[in-house]
Amino acid sequence: MKFGSGRTHILKKSSNIGAAKIAIMLGDAKLDRYLREFNVGSRLGIDLPGEESGILRPVGKWTKISSSRIAIGQGVSVTGLQMLGILCAIANDGKLMKPYVVREVVAADGAVLLRRQPQVLTRPIRPETAALMRSLLARVCESGGTGSRAAMDGYRVAGKTGTAQKLVQKHYSETDYMASFVGFLPVEKPEIGMIVVFDEPQPLHTGGSVSAPVFAAIANQVVRYLDIIPPETAPVRQAASSESNETF
Numbered sequence: 713m714k715f716g717s718g719r720t721h722i723l724k725k726s727s728n729i730g731a732a733k734i735a736i737m738l739g740d741a742k743l744d745r746y747l748r749e750f751n752v753g754s755r756l757g758i759d760l761p762g763e764e765s766g767i768l769r770p771v772g773k774w775t776k777i778s779s780s781r782i783a784i785g786q787g788v789s790v791t792g793l794q795m796l797g798i799l800c801a802i803a804n805d806g807k808l809m810k811p812y813v814v815r816e817v818v819a820a821d822g823a824v825l826l827r828r829q830p831q832v833l834t835r836p837i838r839p840e841t842a843a844l845m846r847s848l849l850a851r852v853c854e855s856g857g858t859g860s861r862a863a864m865d866g867y868r869v870a871g872k873t874g875t876a877q878k879l880v881q882k883h884y885s886e887t888d889y890m891a892s893f894v895g896f897l898p899v900e901k902p903e904i905g906m907i908v909v910f911d912e913p914q915p916l917h918t919g920g921s922v923s924a925p926v927f928a929a930i931a932n933q934v935v936r937y938l939d940i941i942p943p944e945t946a947p948v949r950q951a952a953s954s955e956s957n958e959t960f
Contacts, residue, residue: 724851726858726873726920728784743779744771749836751799751808754834758811765791783874786884792892796907799894800804802849803902806842808834845930846870850899861922862893864932866942870902871895871927873919878912888912889892889893893923897931900943904934 722730735743747753753768767789769778781787791850793811801808810831837845849870852859858873874892877884894907908923908930916922935942 714803720848720851722855723848723872724854726852726875731783732780734777738779740771740774743782744768744774746836747782747788749808749834750801751794751833752788752798756793756797756811757811758793759828763793764791766794785874791908792907795874795894796905799849799896799901799907800905801836802842802845803870803896803905804842805839806837807832808836825876844908846899846902846946849895853895854890858918858920859893859895859924861920862895862927862931864897864928864935867897867935867940868899868943869895869897869928869931870899871924873924875918875920889916889917891919891922893919893927895927897935898940898943903938903940904931906931906934 719726722734738746747768753766755763755765757763766777769787774782778787797808797811809835812828814823814826815896816826819825841946841951851857852873853862853869853871854860858901859869859871862869863872871894874890876890876892877886878888878890881886882887887898890909891913892907892909894905896902906927908926913922933939
């Protein structure tokens with residue numbers, strides 16, 4: 713799929729209409745396949761109890777408008793871990809990895825009782841597609857993008873804002889939201905992936921205004937702790953822009 717200047721703004725401006733149109737272009741079967749390849753609707757298998765699988769109905773039960781609704785986050789449910797995994801797959805050249813908390817357990821005598829190695833679950837997109845997505849997601853955090861408040865001095869950040877209406881009594885609420893920002897950095901060689909989620913934030917409720925600044929604040933501390941050197945070509949952060957264009 714070729715991207716003209718208008719299409720590159722779908723992510724940057726978080727356009728629900730643009731996302732819905734792309735889903736319709738893909739078709740139900742291909743959209744369903746991509747979602748499942750990214751593990752939507754399935755557990756990732758992290759080494760912690762209580763992981764949820766999320767909700768993705770079989771494609772045979774979709775209605776005529778399901779794909780356009782799923783594209784904007786309605787009619788589907790994902791966990792924060794699943795969403796982070798999707799962004800990290802893009803950062804990792806299209807490889808979706810199995811997450812884990814404990815890498816190694818060593819006994820007092822030095823014997824290794826447990827050692828986990830990186831494990832690829834799926835590879836839903838090609839490396840060149842992942843590279844294109846990294847570039848597009850980086851624009852989200854530039855001036856004029858809905859994630860501009862996630863920008864950091866010296867580092868290029870890539871990510872996506874989320875502003876989801878909560879389901880209340882089988883209807884989407886007009887007042888209660890889940891606000892999120894998920895991203896990674898540095899774009900040139902990703903080393904950190906993180907998601908920040910707020911449940912019913914007030915008075916602001918969009919991911920760009922609530923979650924993105926927290927992402928930047930945490931990431932600024934993490935890059936120092938991990939001694940991640942800023943790439944020489946990284947920009948100086950510009951003033952955050954208005955988020956009036958955010959729709960998702």
